Amino acid sequence: MQSGNRVVHEQLRLRVQGVNLKIAAVHRGGVDEPIVFLHGFGTSKEDYTDITQRHEFSDRAFLAYDAPGCGATECADLGVIDVPFLVDAARAVLDRAGIGRYHLVGHSLGGLTALLLAHREPGRVLSFINIKGTLAPEDCAPTKHVLSHQDSGDVFFRFIENLRRGEGYSSGLYMSNLPHKVRHGAVHSIFRSVVELADHGDLLNKFLALPFPRMYLYGEECASLSYLPLLDANGVELAEIPHSGHLPMYSNPVATWKRIAEFQARCRQRIPAASRW
Template sequence: MNQNGIISKVIVNYKGKFFEISTKFRNGNDELIMFIHGLGCSKNSFEHVWDSSEFENYSLLTFDLVGYGDSSKPMDFSYDMEEQAELCNLLLNQFQYDKIHIVAHSMGGAIGLLLAERIKDRLASFISVEGNLIGDDCGIVSRKTVGYSFEEFQNKLFDKLIMSSRLSEDLSSKLWGEMLAKCNSSAFYKSAQSLVEWSDSNKLLSLFIDLKVNKKYIYGDKNSQMDVLKMLKDIERISISSSGHFIMSDNPYEFYKKLYNIM
């Protein structure tokens, strides 16, 4: 147990199979904020929220998607965005809150939008943190991954990704490398395939634009030239200074302060 949250494993039954999902949870007010991490990441992406004074009275849930962190890592799971969304839905069903706020980063944005379809009656807000919406959102890593066969990726690329990130002088890259080291290579590869497919379809952008709840798009100021920013119509865009894609670790103080102000 951490003084800022209880770490535990939650068991969900999906299609007759049991999955362990590693969670960190704190019960506060009657509305739950669910944080969904990105490709190769884990619940540690949002670790700074537990030290944020703005959210000390909120109910918070961070967790490792199946295949990532300390959750189950089955080799025979599809790791499709839709199936991950359904596992998130089953996880949420074990937390009895009538109002859910989703904060979703990168790949988590795609999963979160598909989850939003499943919890329409309970969804209070959706905050996309550079969440995948269009094909251009699939950066070098996910597109490069799907350019290999799984065997080639596993033998030639995966360990190099981990090592190069861990050796980086950039703190956010180091953090990603540490999280990636706990990721199942099959989960990463299949997730990248599904993510590229969904992003290229432009269906995610439509889902985000059509959401009938409070919604915002948060991005790092180093990525202010992204094409997606021009495609969000009247959706509010919020820039976080001195940050790139890993906004929550690049500038956690500003990120969580602004997040609190828009919830």
């Protein structure tokens, strides 16, 4: 996947757990190990393409892609998509791209996928920015709520309607994009998997045990999360983004990119320069 310093959009044909995928990806070569971005539920790789506009990252290699069931990626069997499948898909994308070690950034569902990916192979990850990824049951209360209904209504429809009635930062923009960025057939299995992992996956301890620099980035609306003091006490850098909530990339992208760049710069100082794209 060599591309020099050009931004390249391409489709990667992969087979994961016996399922054919056509992954829509964007990447660029550059110095140092690449930054790998994993987007959240209902968003896409385009959440991160503004990296090309940021002077702090002008020489940095990066990779972002649409997860199976999302964006422009095609999946032959939407019903198999759950979080473990997304982790396996991420590993397959990295291997196809020829990426050895990398810096990791994941938001929401992408943050959860990134956490499990890093837990599986911590030796490949140089740093991890977790943007409001699921770490505890309190993080997926809206998802658990829509799954708890016993009527025959559609889970995805209820999720969107709940967002429509919400008042959080960027909730309207996010809600309007959901039907266009998520395949309906993947929603239920993803939701079930997220709730199961939040309840029984020991996610917080997995995050605390990771052996490289970590940041937990979140909007000010999420400042009451019960586990933030524990993260702080265990060496996780906290980054609270003003005027935002679950979607700081949408509500306050300038402050979000600034904190990402500052963290990356500190990590970069610890690692000898080497281009391994």
